[in-house]
């Protein structure tokens with residue numbers, strides 16, 4: 031049975047029509063599984079096999095030298111005081127733009143080229159340092175955060191990661207100084223989550239010196255203010271004597287003929303400029319292709335992938351802001367004779383805010399730290415960080431408003447703006463639902479590859495006894511209920527053994543669930559979204575547990591002043607997260623739940639057929 | 652006359668931090684507490700940088716006396732535009748009793764050593780609020796002084812200075828070399844830009860000890876006790892003016 035499943039999953043996932051996977055996936059993984067199974071030390075990847083691979087999670091990244099920490103302190107200080115004293119987020123919201131003075135000042139400050147190498151005029155922060163600065167922005171103004179992020183987290187990232195020396199020398203200095211602003215242009219009217227389906231198209235001119243680009247992009251951040259556009263468009267590519275349309279990445283200057291529509295009227299991040307773009311026979315010199323023709327999809331995905339860590343960190347800043355406001359209000363406002371903070375229901379809200387903040391922060395800085403350590407297989411961790419951060423911040427802001435009561439609804443408290451600003455973070459840079467499916471499918475594909483390896487080993491058992499015994503005995507033990515979950519005892523201090531044991535159990539349950547899903551559904555798992563979403567939710571909880579344990583271990587070892595408080599948080603987080611994992615995994619196989627999914631499907635179908643609510647008013651009118 | 656400016660840069664507990672007294676009442680808690688460049692010194696640095704930008708000054712040397720962490724403070728001054736820095740290392744223990752009488756002697760020696768002709772300092776540090784360093788330094792060097800300054804303008808071999816005094820402004824002229832202390836309204840310090848922060852790391856920083864300069868920093872005071880200000884007692888609300896007057900009478904205040 032294992033054999034059939036493994037083969038079919040692997041084959042199915044290799045098919046180009048598994049576009050969902052392609053859309054969000056790093057190509058490295060989509061291509062390779064025909065050969066040897068992909069090896070990876072990614073923690074998230076490996077839990078799909080039931081393994082706790084701790085290479086990238088222990089010790090918690092601690093890569094900044096004392097000098098780098100000091101520099102970072104100075105950078106954050108100056109940014110913080112500048113933003114506090116000079117930037118008015120309400121004004122940006124009201125006027126639908128970041129004020130000119132602030133933009134000019136940010137240019138002087140050097141805020142447009144944070145990760146650009148010094149030779150091109152940037153200040154060359156590493157990822158953790160950049161993340162910390164994103165946090166400062168997230169704390170003060172998400173409109174500003176998106177404006178700067180659309181410029182450097184994604185806008186000219188393709189140039190930074192894949193550009194050649196001439197392209198960098200030509201464009202980076204002006205981009206780094208903020209003299210020119212950049213935009214990342216992927217989304218089109220007919221193509222959002224399914225980015226492979228874009229229809230903008232560029233063809234070579236007869237003299238082969240230019241590409242002629244036609245098409246339309248929508249909802250492009252900095253669309254009106256940008257001078258330099260990273261545009262993704264299809265180009266005919268010849269391969270093995272056949273011509274196929276493949277995506278190519280172009281660096282387009284506004285002066286080449288880019289036109290933009292009026293600024294969109296939005297729910298939030300109103301200070302950030304969003305417009306449509308039109309390309310009508312725009313002539314782009316062939317020198318402005320980034321990477322190779324046809325490589326654009328990989329670039330588009332990798333840019334987003336590489337930019338996600340900044341978003342997670344920004345969310346930490348936003349949460350910190352909401353939490354500070356909440357504790358201030360809760361300790362000052364009195365009702366029924368006592369401060370709000372003295373009531374247990376408020377205490378629970380506050381504690382949960384702190385838990386979510388601690389998780390998001392631990393996950394975000396583990397991610398940027400690992401990127402700085404040079405690991406490249408972080409795409410699942412990046413997706414977890416983005417989903418987690420955007421949802422945690424939304425919940426925290428919502429509860430902050432609740433704690434403020436009617437005050438929370440008033441503009442002057444600023445939380446209503448923050449809530450409006452936050453909503454988009456669950457949608458752009460990969461909708462959270464899509465990222466969940468991506469996490470689940472990528473992981474299953476990885477595990478499927480390993481199942482396939484086992485199946486191959488079975489074909490020649492004598493040569494592969496070791497592997498077969500190791501895998502086989504894991505399964506047998508699990509089947510008869512005497513398995514021992516992976517142990518983390520050697521990694522965490524005694525104080526954290528309890529929560530670590532909960533995590534270990536979750537990892538084991540998770541691995542077993544993946545295996546049985548692969549066996550039961552084979553290639554068809556790709557369509558089982560009820561299950562995939564629950565699987566992804568478990569991944570998010572497991573990775574959260576892992577990161578807080580690793581971070582708190584470091585805190586305890588360094589004996590930092592907050593050590594005991596952090597350990598208490600880890601107790602709480604692991605207790606609740608492991609319970610959620612067990613529940614989510616239980617829902618993958620319980621007959622009752624499986625029946626429920628069918629019921630939901632039927633209900634949704636009925637609704638779409640009726641065109642809305644599929645039941646009648648009880649009065650019949 | 653081209654200015655060579657020596658600027659005092661004291662490292663103090665950040666103005667936004669809520670200061671706490673140590674349980675043994677020997678001082679305030681400094682461990683793990685955010686520190687920054689004394690705001691009045693920041694104004695002094697800014698003024699020096701502006702003088703240099705206007706081509707009145709040829710070199711700005713930032714000085715800080717204290718433990719190793721002062722180098723961080725000096726790098727802030729370098730990021731704002733100082734050319735080089737001198738760190739006069741004073742151990743934590745000695746620093747607890749370091750007073751303007753010591754610092755002024757150190758500054759005087761450094762002025763000779765660096766051939767500075769203008770010493771710019773903040774009018775006071777926000778931690779001990781002593782307001783003595785400028786005056787004492789001028790005394791040690793026997794240089795003229797301009798204190799609580801809100802405007803400085805070089806003119807030939809002198810400085811035209813506006814001082815903030817009670818009830819008005821005083822316009823004076825001092826001959827160089829001179830000592831000047833910055834008041835709040837002298838200028839609004841710039842934000843250190845990120846590229847300049849990175850560049851500051853490469854600017855020279857000289858390390859000296861008080862001994863190298865021949866200054867005796869033995870304690871002249873002994874800290875007997877440091878206590879928090881008394882906590883404000885809870886008040887009471889009154890309904891109207893009559894009740895207020897009644898209460899005040901009862902308390903014997905009117």
Ligand SMILES: Cc1cc2nc3c(=O)[nH]c(=O)nc-3n(C[C@H](O)[C@H](O)[C@H](O)COP(=O)(O)OP(=O)(O)OC[C@H]3O[C@@H](n4cnc5c(N)ncnc54)[C@H](O)[C@@H]3O)c2cc1C
Pocket residue numbers: 050180213214215216217221222223224248249250251252296304454457458459460461462463464559
């Ligand atoms: C303010 C703002 C700024 C933006 N900035 C930029 C930018 O700078 N550059 C850029 O290129 N784009 C930008 N975008 C576009 C953004 O990235 C897209 O909106 C996003 O990718 C989602 O695409 P979509 O809106 O077409 O939604 P769709 O793809 O239509 O998705 C709609 C919903 O359906 C779900 N869904 C879709 N497919 C599936 C499936 N197979 N299974 C289950 N559920 C599915 C999604 O999760 C989502 O909830 C911006 C958007 C906004 C609103």
